[in-house]
Amino acid sequence: MTKKTFTSKPPQYQENPSEPDTSLPPPPYTPQETTPLIPGGPSYAGSSYAPSGPSYTGPSYTASSRFSDNSSTAGSLPSHFPRRNRTLRHAFRELRRDYLLATYHRALDAVAARGWRPPTLRWPGSSRSQRSSECGHEVDGGRRRERVRVWVKGVRRWGRVGEEKRRKRRRVILCCNLLIWVLVALGIAVFISGRWANEGGDRWPAPPERKETVRVGIVGAGPAGVSAAYTLSTSFKSKDVSLEIILFEQKASIGGRMVTNHAFPKERLGREVHPEDVASGQIGGNSLRNRARELGFDYRLEKKLIADEVGFFNGQDIVAKLTRPMDEMSWRTWLTLVLKYRFSLWNAKQLPKGTMKTFDKLLESRSTFERVSDMTKSAGIDGAVGLGAVARLSANGVGGDYIHEVLRPQVLRQTGQYVTELSDLAISMGLQREDQCSAGYRGSFARILDNFVQRSRAELRLSTKVTSLKRELTVDGGRSWVLELQKTGHSEVKSEVFDHVIVAGPSSSLLKHIYHDEEVFYRDLFVTFLVSTKELDKKYFGGSDNIPSQILPIQSDRLRSDLEGIHEISYVGDTFGPDLNAEAVGKLYRILSDRSVSRQQILAFGGEAVLEIYEENIEHAYPLTWPRNGKFGEFKLKDGLWHTGVVETIGSSVELSWVGGENVGRLVARSLGRGVPRKQADIPKMKQVPQNGIMK
Ligand SMILES: Cc1cc2nc3c(=O)[nH]c(=O)nc-3n(C[C@H](O)[C@H](O)[C@H](O)COP(=O)(O)OP(=O)(O)OC[C@H]3O[C@@H](n4cnc5c(N)ncnc54)[C@H](O)[C@@H]3O)c2cc1C
Known part of the structure; x- marks a missing residue:
């Protein structure tokens, strides 16, 4: 060393130097x-x-x-x-x-x-x-330490290299594992597909190259058409297939046969006549109401109609007076009627109860049926549709003048048919509605249906009539349905191709060249609205001071010719000018008849005070519901062609048509296959109806 x-020279030591002088060298x-x-x-x-x-x-x-x-x-x-x-x-x-x-x-x-x-x-x-x-140990220890230092350095370097190698090795092992698993999964898939192909042939669908669009055309935007569109769209969802639903309605508004187009514009009478004034009745059962409630759309009857007192007119006098519903009748009226018709009145009131209880099960059912007969069997109403109304009335102790004077006018008004023509179910439906028919929706019915249309995301084409329906070969060799369409007021006819067509409602003209068996026959109805400044002529109706708000003429030889074919004359309400506090412009009356009513006829009982008359012909108003056994028709007419109207072979009501539409909607969804029900969350929210039932 x-x-x-x-x-x-060594520096002098200081007692407390302010800064250490580190620059100085150590002492010798x-x-x-x-x-x-x-x-x-x-x-x-x-x-x-x-x-x-x-x-x-x-x-x-x-x-x-x-x-x-x-x-x-x-x-x-x-x-x-x-x-x-x-x-x-x-x-x-x-x-x-x-x-x-x-x-x-x-x-x-x-x-x-x-x-x-x-x-x-x-x-x-x-x-x-x-x-x-x-x-x-200076020399030996130093060498040894040097050797150790070199060795440690080497180990460190080796360690670093080893770590990298280890990481690489781990990556390689992971990749190998993944590869093995992928190969195993592929092997399993190939094995299963091979087995499926051996077993069922086409059970392994080829992946579609692009999303296929299935076009469904629905003819008619009545309760059945709307319900079919809504049910189809909510019960079918597929990644590969998109649905395009188009609703065609020949009228300017949706709602079907019981919704009239606005008869009187506001400018002429100061009050718009609501479309539902034609029906003005409570919607018989409750299935549509329940469906709407389930979707958060509660609607209630807006108000009681004035037509709660009914008079039965034989041409000379009002022979009987009833109140709707009968439960609200005064004991004096009950006593008068019981004295006149004995127990027929009470028995007739009880008649629909049992049958309609069973029928309500069908309305609430969500099952899918291929045929109407399956429906009636499943609901247990095949006995009621096979039995004649006359047999049922006599079995229930309803007879005598009651049938002729009260029951017949009631049934004619409800079904457009005579008692002898009807089945037990049809008369029960009519009588039940007749007893409830004391309130109206005043337009909210059409709005309810409109909400369902919006929810279904179907395209609605109003004022578009389907003039013909053909099955044609397509370019790719398949077969499709071609609809010819005509806009109201236009002569031009356009064609559109559809994969499926649902004829919703009575469309015998469209189907007559395709479908002959189990055809549903209909009777027409004429609806006439009249506005008069005065009440009906009291003298004409027997001179009574108090004319009931609804008159049902008793069709017989004794009846005057002015009232021939007329089923009902009803007071609907007062019509006001723009100023509601001012005196009413006039009184609105409605006439239902099986033929056109002339102005002379109307003036005979309406008097000279009649201001306005409007008449509308409802084609296919009442289906003929005679007692039938066995076959009633199928919902599927041909490949891709469906018909909701076959349900009308057993009866006619909004609810029954709604159920028929639902059934066809589900059948079409099922036929498209691979569909799964849409989640409730996918369905757009429905507009809430305010408590008074009127939506803005
Ligand atoms: C005056 C009257 C009052 C009634 N009151 C009540 C009542 O209070 N309660 C009750 O439950 N039932 C009532 N009904 C019965 C009820 O109206 C029917 O049961 C129901 O409307 C049938 O519905 P739907 O959809 O099957 O047929 P529809 O209501 O007839 O609907 C079919 C639709 O298809 C359209 N259409 C037809 N052909 C074509 C075409 N070629 N192109 C385009 N569109 C077409 C029609 O315009 C119509 O809008 C009443 C019926 C009438 C006539």
């Missing part, structure tokens, strides 16, 4: 004799472990000088130690080291005396060379 001597070392560090301790020179190389030449302090910090002894301390506390700390550390080293070497001597090789002592904080020289 080279001994270094600093020749520059003066070689001294090896003396015991601790009085009585071992001397290095005498130790068998004394360094064999160059001897230790570092400073040697006496114990007294190390702990002394006064100025007189300051010269014996290292002059570059700047602070007292630092000096003390250093001195203490030195002392501790010396003491421990001395103790250690004493122990080494003892161990060496027994022939053991001691380990190298490492002293934290001391320099390597100092430690080595102190321990007497």
Whole structure:
């Protein structure tokens, strides 16, 4: 080891220097004799472990000088130690080291005396060379340490390389695993597809190249058409097939046969005649109402109609008066009627109850049927549709004048047919409605249907008549249905191609060249509205001061010719001008008849005060519902051609048509296959109807 001597003048020690002067070199070392560090301790020179190389030449302090910090002894301390506390700390550390080293070497001597090789002592904080020289292992230890250092470096490098390799190896293993799993999955898929192909042939559908669009045309936007559109759209959802539903309605508004077009414009009478004024009756059952409620669309009867008192007119007198519903009749009226018709009145009231209870099950059912006969069997009403009304009336003890004077006019008004023509179910439906028919919806019925159309996302084309229906070959060799369409007021006819066509409602003219069996026959109805400034002629109706708001003429030879074919004359309500506080412009009456009513006829009982008359012919108003057994017709007429109207072979009501439309909607969805019901969340929210039932 080279001994270094600093020749520059050593700096003077300062008591409390402001900044340590680290730039100054350490003080020169003066070689001294090896003396015991601790009085009585071992001397290095005498130790068998004394360094064999160059001897230790570092400073040697006496114990007294190390702990002394006064100025007189300051010269014996290292002059570059700047602070007292630092000096003390250093001195203490030195002392501790010396003491421990001395103790250690004493122990080494003892161990060496027994022939053991001691380990190298490492002293934290001391320099390597100092430690080595102190321990007497400077040369060998240095080499060994150098070797170890090189070895550690190598290990580190090797470790780093190994880590990378390991990462790479892990990645390769992961990829191999994935590949194996993919191969296994592919193998399973190929195996299953092979088995399926062997078993069922086409059970493995080829993936479509692009989303196929199925076009469904619905003829008629009455209850059946709307319900078919709504049910089809909500019960079919497919990733591969998109539905395009188009509703064609020949009239300017939806709602079907019981909704008239606005008869009187507001400008002429100051009050718009609501479409439903023609029906003005409660919708018989409750299925449509329940369906609407399920969708958060609650509607209620807006108000009681004035036509709650019914008079039966035989040409000379009003022979009987009833109140609707019968339960609200006064005991005096009951007494008069019971005296006249005995128990027939009560028995007739009870007649529809049992049959309609069973029928309501059909209305609430969500099952799908191919044929109407399956429907009637499943609901347990095949007996009621096969039994004649006359047999049922006599079995229930209804007879005598009651049938001729009360029941017949009631049934004629409801069904357009005579008692002898009807089945038990048809007369029950008519009588039930007759007893409830005391309130109206005043336009909200059409709005309810409109909401269903919106929810179905079907395209509605009003004032578009389907003039013909043909099955034609398409370019790709398939067969489709071609509808010829004509807009109201236009002579031009356009054609459109559809995959499926649903004829919703009575459309015998469209179907007659396609479908002959189980045809549904209809009777027409004429609706006449008249506005008069005065009430009906009292003298004409028997001279009574109090003319009932609804008159049902009893059709017989005794009836005057003016009333021939007339089923009903009803007071609907007052018509007002723009100022509702002003006096009413006139009174609105409605006449239902099986033939057109002339102005002379109307003037005979309406008087000279009649202001306006409007007549509308409702084609296919009443289906003929005679008692039938066995077959009633199928909902599917041909491949891709469906008919809801077959349900009308058993009866006619909004609810029954609604159920028929639902059934066909489900059948079409089923025939399209692969469809799954749309989630409730997918269906757009329906507009809420305010409590009074009127929507803005
Ligand atoms: C005066 C009257 C009052 C009634 N009152 C009640 C009552 O109070 N309660 C009750 O439950 N039932 C009542 N009904 C019966 C009820 O109206 C029917 O049962 C119901 O309307 C039948 O519905 P639908 O959809 O099957 O047929 P429809 O209502 O007849 O609907 C068929 C639709 O198809 C349209 N259409 C037909 N042919 C074509 C074509 N070629 N192109 C385009 N469109 C076409 C028609 O214009 C019509 O809108 C009443 C019936 C009448 C006549």
